[in-house]
Amino acid sequence: MSEKKISLLGKTLGELTEIVTSLGMPKFTGKQVARWMYGRKVASIDEMTDLSLKNRERLKEMYEVGASAPVHEMRSVDGTVKYLFRTPDNNYIESVYIPDGERATLCVSSQVGCKMNCKFCMTGKQGFSGNLTTAQILNQIYSIPERDTLTNVVFMGMGEPMDNLDAVLRSLEVLTADYGYAWSPKRITVSTVGLRRGMEHFLKESDCHLAVSMHSPFPAQRGELMPAEKAFSIREIVDMLRGYDFSKQRRLSFEYIVFGGVNDNLAYAKELVKLVRGLDCRVNLIRFHAIPGVDLQGTDADTMLAFRDYLTRHGVFATIRASRGEDIFAACGMLSTAEKQAERQHVHKDKTKINK
Numbered sequence: 555m556s557e558k559k560i561s562l563l564g565k566t567l568g569e570l571t572e573i574v575t576s577l578g579m580p581k582f583t584g585k586q587v588a589r590w591m592y593g594r595k596v597a598s599i600d601e602m603t604d605l606s607l608k609n610r611e612r613l614k615e616m617y618e619v620g621a622s623a624p625v626h627e628m629r630s631v632d633g634t635v636k637y638l639f640r641t642p643d644n645n646y647i648e649s650v651y652i653p654d655g656e657r658a659t660l661c662v663s664s665q666v667g668c669k670m671n672c673k674f675c676m677t678g679k680q681g682f683s684g685n686l687t688t689a690q691i692l693n694q695i696y697s698i699p700e701r702d703t704l705t706n707v708v709f710m711g712m713g714e715p716m717d718n719l720d721a722v723l724r725s726l727e728v729l730t731a732d733y734g735y736a737w738s739p740k741r742i743t744v745s746t747v748g749l750r751r752g753m754e755h756f757l758k759e760s761d762c763h764l765a766v767s768m769h770s771p772f773p774a775q776r777g778e779l780m781p782a783e784k785a786f787s788i789r790e791i792v793d794m795l796r797g798y799d800f801s802k803q804r805r806l807s808f809e810y811i812v813f814g815g816v817n818d819n820l821a822y823a824k825e826l827v828k829l830v831r832g833l834d835c836r837v838n839l840i841r842f843h844a845i846p847g848v849d850l851q852g853t854d855a856d857t858m859l860a861f862r863d864y865l866t867r868h869g870v871f872a873t874i875r876a877s878r879g880e881d882i883f884a885a886c887g888m889l890s891t892a893e894k895q896a897e898r899q900h901v902h903k904d905k906t907k908i909n910k
């Protein structure tokens with residue numbers, strides 16, 4: 555994305571209409587531009603051939619499509635592909651394409667780094683560098699080669715979506731509106747550590763699925779793993795969620811990384827059942843992807859199965875999430891961290907060369 559021109563990618567129909575009318579074009583041109591952008595997914599304004607040449611030239615003076623291809627990709631033996639996008643300020647964000655039979659899910663990032671500092675997360679270790687714009691969020695979906703095969707999008711990449719909610723909501727509007735991708739909100743899941751104001755706003759403004767990262771049903775232990783617990787605890791989160799209807803289209807799930815010897819015995823399963831009793835939800839058990847310098851490990855397959863079976867027997871629908879892309883820096887934030895480190899070493903080497 556060039557810095558000089560403004561991206562059309564990420565603009566809502568209202569904004570596109572405002573842009574074209576301010577340039578003296580008729581109102582309906584806004585709809586035409588939206589169709590070229592989100593329906594045809596064009597690479598340039600020149601391709602918008604039902605706009606007059608004069609109008610395309612006028613639009614090009616200040617605007618561009620604003621899509622930019624990934625700078626790096628890593629392919630796993632299991633078909634998973636990790637893409638790395640560069641942001642204008644030379645940071646990196648990751649998106650992961652996960653094919654699975656008839657489904658193809660893209661896991662997208664919402665921020666560069668993250669403020670939440672969860673103990674087990676590589677993105678958290680990076681600290682926070684900035685929010686992604688709506689254009690940068692949508693570009694991850696717009697600019698991968700598999701874009702036309704996607705069936706689902708999950709906001710489970712780098713960053714905390716509820717901490718960049720305006721941009722996330724605008725990207726959800728474009729993905730679900732008739733003028734945009736026209737996807738059902740059932741194809742999209744937004745994952746969060748559980749920020750109160752953000753969740754309330756999200757639940758009011760969107761019909762997409764919600765996933766809450768739980769990782770422990772005990773507030774004290776959760777607080778050690780996830781500092782956000784101290785601002786709004788898992789008990790308060792669950793109480794708040796009881797006020798919403800998840801029995802119909804919208805789904806509520808809890809993510810639970812099963813750490814060996816930390817939160818994997820049945821006392822935790824028992825407390826989890828107690829915590830979510832009466833709430834329409836499911837629990838996804840996740841394998842931990844080890845990250846350097848953190849004294850946590852995953853649990854074994856039998857313990858994971860026993861945990862799932864306990865939940866299921868006690869009325870909580872639970873699944874074990876298949877671990878994908880183990881061979882390509884599976885943990886979110888690993889690839890972008892590696893890229894940034896390599897770049898720093900390169901700069902360092904270049905500087906030492908100059909100094910010699």
Ligand SMILES: C[S@@+](CC[C@H](N)C(=O)[O-])C[C@H]1O[C@@H](n2cnc3c(N)ncnc32)[C@H](O)[C@@H]1O
Pocket residue numbers: 674675676677709710711712713714715745746747765766767809811840841842843844845885886
């Ligand atoms: C990277 S976060 C992004 C969304 C949001 N910030 C959140 O925490 O829910 C998506 C999911 O990945 C999980 N996660 C983070 N680091 C992980 C790791 N090393 N192994 C497995 N899952 C991890 C998080 O707990 C969360 O459930």
Ligand code: SF4
Pocket residue numbers: 668669670671672675676677678679711712713714747
């Ligand atoms: S798990 Fe989510 S909230 Fe926690 S540091 Fe990572 S990206 Fe941020």
